Amino acid sequence: MPPPSQQTGERRPRAMVIDRAWRGLGPGLESLSGPGGAPLTRTVKLIVLPLIIRPATHPELAVDFLGPAQAARLDALIRESGARLEATAQWFTLLKRTRRALGIVAGNPQDLYFQRCFELATEHGRPSAGADTVARAVVEDVAGAAGGRTVEVLKDHLADAVRRARLDGELATAWESHQPAPAADAVAAVVLAAEVLEACGAPGRSRNSPEYTAMVEAGHGGLFGRALWAEASGVWGRDDLPVHLGLTAWQVPPCPEAGRGASTATLPAPLDRTLFERLFVVLQSSARREELPTVPELVGREAGRSCAPLGLYDESLRAAVVLGGRLAVGLDPLGSGDSALGRTAAHRAVNSRWRREASALRARRMTVSPRPDPDGGVLDALAQDLRTPWSAYMRRLWVRLHGRDVRDAPLGDIASAWAVLDGVARSVMMDHRARVRSALRTLSATAAEAAERSSA
Known part of the structure; x- marks a missing residue:
C-alpha cells in the first residue's frame, strides 16, 4: 500500500x-x-x-x-531522514544562539548554516555533551571564511566621505558617457528573443542553439540596455508596457550613487539602487562569500557595472534580461488567453505549470466573480499580482543575474540560460503560493475569532 x-x-x-x-x-x-x-x-x-x-x-x-x-x-x-532532520533543526537552533552570543550579524543564518547543520546531524546526531564547543567552532569558521566580505565592512568602507565623494564623481562621469541606442535595436533584440524562447521549450533541445549564440555574439542585450537610456517605447508590442518592465521606477534609469546604507524591506527597483544596496544584496545572500572579491574590489567593479547597460557586464547575462523580459510579458497565470505575446514553447511550458496552481485557480475565480473581495482587498491584491506578473519576475531575475555577474559566472549555452529563466518563474510561483496560503490562514483565523466572539 x-x-x-x-x-x-x-x-x-x-x-x-x-x-x-x-x-x-x-x-x-x-x-x-x-x-x-x-x-x-x-x-x-x-x-x-x-x-x-x-x-x-x-x-x-x-x-x-x-x-x-x-x-x-x-x-x-x-x-x-526524519531523525536526521530533527537533529538538523536542533543544531540550527544552537548555532543561531551561538551566533547571537558572539555578536555576529552578517549573512542569512539559513544560507550560512543549513547544510553545515545537516552535516553535524549526520556526524553527531542530536546536540549532546560538548555541542556548545562544536557550535562555536562552526560559527567562527563560517564567519572567518567570509574574510571580511561582510555588510559591516562594506558600511565602513563607504563611510569615508572622501571615498564616497570620489565614487559619486566617477559614477557621474561614467553615466554621462552613455551612448543610447534607438528603439529599433531593442525591438530587434526582442524579436530574436522570441526565437530563442521557442528553442528553449522545444523537446530535445540541444545545449548549442544558433539563435542564442547569435543573440549573445551580436550584443543584443547591450543594445537593449542602451535603448533604456533613449526612452524607447513599444518595444514589447504593447504600448502600455515600459521597456524596463519595472527594473526602474523612472522612465529612464537614474545615475547610480555610492550610498551608505540599505534595508531589505525598502530596497528600490534594481536599476535604481545605490552601489551599497547592490552589494548589500550580494553579501546578504551569499553562502560562500569566500569566493567573492574583497570589499574594495567589489566596490570598484560595481561602480563600472552599475553604469553598464542593464547594470551588468557580461553580455550573456544581458541577453538573459531580454529573454526574461520576452518571457515575462507573455506570462498568463490566469489563462485569460488575451496575451498574443505568450506563444512560444517556453511560454506554454511555464504558463501551463502556473495555471495548475491552486492559488492561480482561486485568483482566476476572483477575476470573474462579481462579488466583492470579502477580506477587504488582500486576496484581490494577490490576484492582481497574477494579472501583471512581469514586474516580480524581472526584479528577481535581475538579482539572480547580478549575482552571477559579480562571480563571473556567464550563461554559456541555451540550457544554462533556460535553467535560470525557468528557475526564476518557479521561484515567483512558489512565492505567490506561499503568500496566498498565508492570507488564507489569516482570514481563517480572523473568521474563527469572530465566530467565537459572536457565540460568547
Whole structure:
C-alpha cells in the first residue's frame, strides 16, 4: 500500500509530495519550517533537494511531476531522514544562539548554516555533551571564511566621505558617457528573443542553439540596455508596457550613487539602487562569500557595472534580461488567453505549470466573480499580482543575474540560460503560493475569532 501522503494512479507535483511528506514527520522541525508547517524554501533548496533527494543520484526524482512509484520513493527518502532532520533543526537552533552570543550579524543564518547543520546531524546526531564547543567552532569558521566580505565592512568602507565623494564623481562621469541606442535595436533584440524562447521549450533541445549564440555574439542585450537610456517605447508590442518592465521606477534609469546604507524591506527597483544596496544584496545572500572579491574590489567593479547597460557586464547575462523580459510579458497565470505575446514553447511550458496552481485557480475565480473581495482587498491584491506578473519576475531575475555577474559566472549555452529563466518563474510561483496560503490562514483565523466572539 502506498504511503498515506500519496495517491495512486496519477502524477503529482514534486513540490506537493515534498510538502506532504515533510508534514508527516511531525513536530521538532519548527526551525526548518514556515508558520504553516511546510518546509521553508531554503530548506528545500539547501537540504531536501541536494542532500536527501539528490536528483543526480535519483534522476527519476528530478522532474516536476512524479508517477506513483517515484512519489512513493521520494516520500520514503524524506521519512527515512526524519531523525536526521530533527537533529538538523536542533543544531540550527544552537548555532543561531551561538551566533547571537558572539555578536555576529552578517549573512542569512539559513544560507550560512543549513547544510553545515545537516552535516553535524549526520556526524553527531542530536546536540549532546560538548555541542556548545562544536557550535562555536562552526560559527567562527563560517564567519572567518567570509574574510571580511561582510555588510559591516562594506558600511565602513563607504563611510569615508572622501571615498564616497570620489565614487559619486566617477559614477557621474561614467553615466554621462552613455551612448543610447534607438528603439529599433531593442525591438530587434526582442524579436530574436522570441526565437530563442521557442528553442528553449522545444523537446530535445540541444545545449548549442544558433539563435542564442547569435543573440549573445551580436550584443543584443547591450543594445537593449542602451535603448533604456533613449526612452524607447513599444518595444514589447504593447504600448502600455515600459521597456524596463519595472527594473526602474523612472522612465529612464537614474545615475547610480555610492550610498551608505540599505534595508531589505525598502530596497528600490534594481536599476535604481545605490552601489551599497547592490552589494548589500550580494553579501546578504551569499553562502560562500569566500569566493567573492574583497570589499574594495567589489566596490570598484560595481561602480563600472552599475553604469553598464542593464547594470551588468557580461553580455550573456544581458541577453538573459531580454529573454526574461520576452518571457515575462507573455506570462498568463490566469489563462485569460488575451496575451498574443505568450506563444512560444517556453511560454506554454511555464504558463501551463502556473495555471495548475491552486492559488492561480482561486485568483482566476476572483477575476470573474462579481462579488466583492470579502477580506477587504488582500486576496484581490494577490490576484492582481497574477494579472501583471512581469514586474516580480524581472526584479528577481535581475538579482539572480547580478549575482552571477559579480562571480563571473556567464550563461554559456541555451540550457544554462533556460535553467535560470525557468528557475526564476518557479521561484515567483512558489512565492505567490506561499503568500496566498498565508492570507488564507489569516482570514481563517480572523473568521474563527469572530465566530467565537459572536457565540460568547
